[in-house]
Amino acid sequence: MFTDLSLRWKIPLRVMGAVLGTAFMVTAALVAREYEDTQRALEAHTQSLARVLANTLITPILHDDIWRAYEILRSARDPDMLGPDRQAELFVVSDAESRVFAANRPKDFPVGSELASSWIASPELNHILRSDSLEQHVVTSENQSYRIVTAPLVSDGIILGHVLLGYSKRFYLPRLTELVRRALFVTLLVLALVLPVSWVWAHRTARPLLDLARAMSHVPNALDAALAAPLPAIGDEIGQLGASFRRMLEELLKKQALEQQVAASERLAAIGRLTAGIAHEINNPLGGMLTAIRTHRRHNDDPQLGEQTLSLLERGLTQIRNTVAALLVETKAEDRPLEPADIDDLIILAEAEAHAKSVRLLREGGIDGPLPLPASLVRQIVLNLLLNAIQAADPGGTAALSIRTEPGKLLLSVRNDGAHIPEDQLGYLFEPFVSGRAQGHGLGLWVVYQIVHQLGGGLSVHSEPGQTVFSIEMPYEMPA
Amino acid sequence: MYRCPHYHRRMDTSQLNPLRRRCLLATLAALATPSLLARTESVVRIGLTPVFLDDLASFIARWRRWFEKKLDQPVSFIQRGNYREVVNLLRTGKIDFAWICGYPYVRYRHELRLVGVPLWKGRPTYRSYLIVHSQAGGQRSLGDLRGKVFAYSDPDSNSGFLYPQYSLLSSGENPARFFGRTFFTWSHRNVVESVAVGLADGGAVDSYVWETLLELHPDLVQATRIIERSPEFGHTPFVARARIDAALFSRFRDILYGMASDLEGAALLRELRLDGFAAAEPRLYDSIARMAKLVGQY
Incomplete structure (x- = not known):
C-alpha cells in the first residue's frame, strides 16, 4: 500500500x-x-x-x-x-x-x-x-x-x-498523436531532471523524521535507549517535535520512578493494615484468655471456675483458628455441583435476616439445571454478598439477587439501595479486616474475592448514591 | 501487314529534299538581302491539338525552337481546347499548319492540304482503344457498357469519338441512347484518367496516346484495361491551309520529313515516341471517311 x-x-x-x-x-x-x-x-x-x-x-x-x-x-x-x-x-x-x-x-x-x-x-x-x-x-x-x-x-x-x-x-x-508524443517527451525530460533532485530532497527531508521514528519505536519498553538515540538538531517543526519528544521521555521516566515509589509504599501500607488486623483479631481473644488464666491461678481450688476457664480458652482459641482459616481460603476440596435448589436455600437463609431488618428481598432469574461449579463455595460467596446487602440496605429498602447464565459462564449480581460506598474506600474494599460496620471481623469480602479469584472468575463493584452492585462472573467447563 | 506504297516512294524524295533546301537557305541567309529578311520575319503559325500529349509545355517550347531554327523564321504554336477551334483557325487562314485528327481532315479535306503523317512503330497508322477500369471484371466488350458512363475525348476525334459511334451503329445500337451518360474530356490523356479514377466506366482513346502514357504514367494507364481494339486507321495528319504559300508549304514539308535524320529532330521524335513524319496519300484516310459517312447519316 x-x-x-x-x-x-x-x-x-x-x-x-x-x-x-x-x-x-x-x-x-x-x-x-x-x-x-x-x-x-x-x-x-x-x-x-x-x-x-x-x-x-x-x-x-x-x-x-x-x-x-x-x-x-x-x-x-x-x-x-x-x-x-x-x-x-x-x-x-x-x-x-x-x-x-x-x-x-x-x-x-x-x-x-x-x-x-x-x-x-x-x-x-x-x-x-x-x-x-x-x-x-x-x-x-x-x-x-x-x-x-x-x-x-x-x-x-x-x-x-x-x-x-x-x-x-x-x-x-x-x-493529437503528435501533441501527445511531444508532451510525453517533455514530461520524460522533466522527470529525468526532477527525479534525482527530488530523490536527494526526499532523503534530506525524510532523514530527521526517520531518526525520530526510530527513537520513538523504543517507547515504552526502552526509554533509556530512546533518550540515547540521535534526534534531529534543527529548528523546523521536525526539530521542535524531536525536542518535545525528548521532554516527553524525561517526564515519562520521572513518572515511572514515582509510580514505583507509590506502589512500594502502598504495598507496605497494605501489609501494615493486614498485620494490624491480624494482631487485633488475635489480641482480642488473647486478652480475655490471659485474664481467665490469671483468675484461675488465683482461685485454682474452684473446680467450677476451672471448667469455666477451659471453656473460655477453647472458645478463644476456636475464634483464632476461625480467623486464620478465613484468611487461608481453600477451594481445592471436593464439592458437589451447584443446583437450582441451592439458590432457593440462599434466599430462605437470607429471608430471616431481611425480615428482621424490614428489608425487601428480591430474586431475579435462576439456573435451569445443575452447573459444574462447587456448590458450597458459590453458596458461601452469594450468602456473604446477600447478608452484606441486607446490612447495607436501609429499613424498608431493597436487596436483590440476580442470576443468569451464558454459555460457559454464570453471571451473579447482588444489589441494594442503601448508602453507597465512598470512593476512597472502594480501593481497599477487598482487603481483610476492612469493614464499613461496627460488627463483623471484615473478612467477608476478602473471602468472596479469594474464592472468585481462585475459581478463575471476575468480580466488580459499582456504587453510586442509591445503588450498590456487586457483579460476579464465573466460568465453568461446558459438558462435552 | 499493311504497307502503304506511296509512303515508301515518298520517303526517298523526302530524304533528299531537306538537304537541297538547307543549302539554298544557307546561301540566302548569307546574302541577307532586306527583302528576304522581311519575308523570314513573318511568323509561321502551327496549330496543335491533343492528338499527342500536348500538355508537355517544355517539350513544345523545344520543338518550336527547333522549327524556328530549321525554318529560320519565327514560329508560333497555337493550342486550343478542342479540335474544332484549331480546324476553324486553319480553314479561315488564321494559322498555316496544324497537327489534327483524321476525322476533321476527311470532313474538310477539300479545304486542307495534307503535309505528312507520323510514323509510329514504323507505320503511319494507329487504332482506337476502348478501355474500362482494370478492376471492372465483368466488362469484356463495348456491349457490356450499356447504360454506363462513357468518356469520349473530342467530338472531332476519330479514335476518341467517331470509331465508338461507328462501332455501336454497326452492331445495331443507337449511340445517342446506348450509354447512360457520356461526356467529353477534350483530350485522350483525360479519357485515360477518367476511366482510371472511375469517373467514367469506359472510354475511347487513341492507341498512340495510350501506349505512350503507359511508358510515362504506368500507374495511371495500368488502372485501365483494353476491351476492344479498332482496325488500323491513318495516323493523325499534319495539314496546311489550302491557300498556303507554295514555297513555305514545301519548305515546311521537307523539314518535317527530314526530322528523323536531324540530330535534334530525332531526339524530339524520341520524346514523341514517333519514328518520323512521312508523306501520305489522302487515300490513307478513306476508312475514316467511310465511318464518318455512316455516322453522319444518323
Missing part, C-alpha cells in the same frame, strides 16, 4: 505524480484548444472554398461538362498545403435532381448516382438538397464521420445543383 511506504519513496513518487499530472492537464488543455482552433479554421476554410467552387462550377454544370467539373474538384484539394487532414477531402457536385454530377472520388460517388443513397446522405442533408435555400449549410454525414458543407450553385436565381465539401471529423487525430 502507498500509505505504508517510507517517506524516502513517497516523496519522489509524489513529485513524479505532480509532474505527470501537470503534464496531463497541460496537454489536455492544449489538445482541446488546438482541436477547437483547427476545427474553426477548417470549417471557415471549407466554407470559403465552397463559395468559390459554387461560382466556378456553374459553367461546367450549364455546359454539362463533367470532365471540367471533375478537374476543378480534383484541383480544389491541395495535397501539400495545410496537410492532408486539415482541409476538405471530399468534393461532390450534384445536379438539380440531386444526382452526382462529378466528384473527386468518383468510385465513392459514381456519376449519375443518387446522392440521397450515398453514404454521406443524412435526412438533414437530403432536406437541404431538396430545399430552395440559397445559404451554405454544415451538416454531419450519416455515418457521423464527416462534416459536410453544402453550397448551392445559383445562376439567375435558379438552383442548378449543390457543391458538397466534406472533411473528416477525425482530422485532429494525427495532430
